[in-house]
Amino acid sequence: MRRIPLLAALTLGVPACGGDGGTQPGPTTGSISGRVTEGTSNNVAGAQIGLSGGATRTGTTDAGGAFNFADLAPGGYSVSVTPPQGFRLRSGDTQSKQATVTAGQAATINWDLDRETSGGEVVEIRLTGTSFDPADVTITPGTTVRWVNIDGIAHTVTPENASQTGVWQRQTTNTQGVVFSHTFAAAGQTYRYRCEPHSANFTTGMVGVIRVQ
Ligand SMILES: [Cu+2]
The missing domain is CATH 2.60.40.420 (Cupredoxins -  blue copper proteins)
Structure with missing residues (x-):
């Protein structure tokens, strides 16, 4: 059996002091994600999502109705949705919504759309x-x-x-x-x-x- 010398054991047990090098760099960016749905259970794929403000990007919701904009600098952003064919904004909801990105945090923006009812067979x-x-x-x-x-x-x-x-x-x-x-x-x-x-x-x-x- 090996024994750890007493001095080494004491050193290992004492946190490093002196002030430099003890902290890890934290995240400097955050993200905005969300989901577009219709009713309680239907995901809306193919909705176009636009991002503006601190960065300009576009995306499309996936089969789960989800979108995600990662690696965003902290600050204010505007996020907008364009419903795919067959859907429209729910009355009272807004196409463009505001989000604030904080480093290391995920902001969430969701939309719940209505089905387009005019003329659809x-x-x-x-x-x-x-x-x-x-x-x-x-x-x-x-x-x-x-x-x-x-x-x-x-x-x-x-x-x-x-x-x-x-x-x-x-x-x-x-x-x-x-x-x-x-x-x-x-x-x-x-x-x-x-x-x-x-x-x-x-x-x-x-x-x-x-x-x-
Ligand atoms: Cu059956």
């Missing part, structure tokens, strides 16, 4: 038995799809790719009625989905597809 898909009816739907951008539980038993509407552009969040239902609605804004996307109790994969059983052209 609505397509209904019925959940009945072990089928989505119709199962294969082709729509144009801006169309709203509404899933309705007909038989009142447990189903889900589970997208194959939860990070796909413009995708909806997995939904569950066990009662009759409207399960949810989702407006498809992004063109050129094909969304495959299934009902978990009635399909083990995305190709057989209770499955569906939405094609946005």
Whole structure:
């Protein structure tokens, strides 16, 4: 067994004194992040976010409705949103909001949008038995799809790719009625989905597809 000499042990136990070199440099920048949603559960992807003030940048919300501007010098900023097709600002909300960045801190700015209701076509898909009816739907951008539980038993509407552009969040239902609605804004996307109790994969059983052209 090795023994630490008494003098060394004492030295190790005593904090360095003398004043220099004891402090670590703290963060000098902060960030502004946030999320754009519609209602309580729908993330809004593809919203354009603009930053001005201490820096000028642009970004777009991801599949989770999130955006993030990092490495910002402390100070005041203005953050604005441009809703994607099919959405508009909620009445009373403002397009441009102010944020103050503090070093080492994340400021948060959120928007909750409304769906554009003027002229948007609505397509209904019925959940009945072990089928989505119709199962294969082709729509144009801006169309709203509404899933309705007909038989009142447990189903889900589970997208194959939860990070796909413009995708909806997995939904569950066990009662009759409207399960949810989702407006498809992004063109050129094909969304495959299934009902978990009635399909083990995305190709057989209770499955569906939405094609946005
Ligand atoms: Cu089902």
